[in-house]
Amino acid sequence: MQRPLRLTHRLDFERLRVQGRTWRHRLVHLNSAPNGLTHNRYGFIVSKRVGGAVTRNRVKRQLRSAVRGLHPTLAVGHDLIWIARNEIAGQPYSQIEDAVRDLCRMARLLDRP
Numbered sequence: 001m002q003r004p005l006r007l008t009h010r011l012d013f014e015r016l017r018v019q020g021r022t023w024r025h026r027l028v029h030l031n032s033a034p035n036g037l038t039h040n041r042y043g044f045i046v047s048k049r050v051g052g053a054v055t056r057n058r059v060k061r062q063l064r065s066a067v068r069g070l071h072p073t074l075a076v077g078h079d080l081i082w083i084a085r086n087e088i089a090g091q092p093y094s095q096i097e098d099a100v101r102d103l104c105r106m107a108r109l110l111d112r113p
Contacts, residue, residue: 005039041079045083063082074111
């Protein structure tokens with residue numbers, strides 16, 4: 001993700017937790033809230049419960065890649081936090097990509113085909 005598209009501040013994550021809306025999938029959860037900007041910002045959370053450092057980093061890379069592929073088709077003006085669930089470790093990339101797409105569809109963020 002490019003730097004302007006990243007959520008990095010703790011206050012942004014807390015704001016999304018309090019004000020945002022949550023959608024759940026077996027592999028990943030999505031928190032979303034409007035940000036009033038002309039672009040989306042993304043944050044990724046992978047806890048130690050998912051696995052060791054290598055596993056967590058792999059999961060983050062897979063989530064970022066799946067979101068990067070959908071970025072041009074998403075509605076703009078949202079902050080999105082992707083929270084990995086324990087079950088995501090060891091899943092093939094295609095299932096992670098499907099989970100991300102399903103959550104975007106549930107949240108009605110898919111703006112363009």
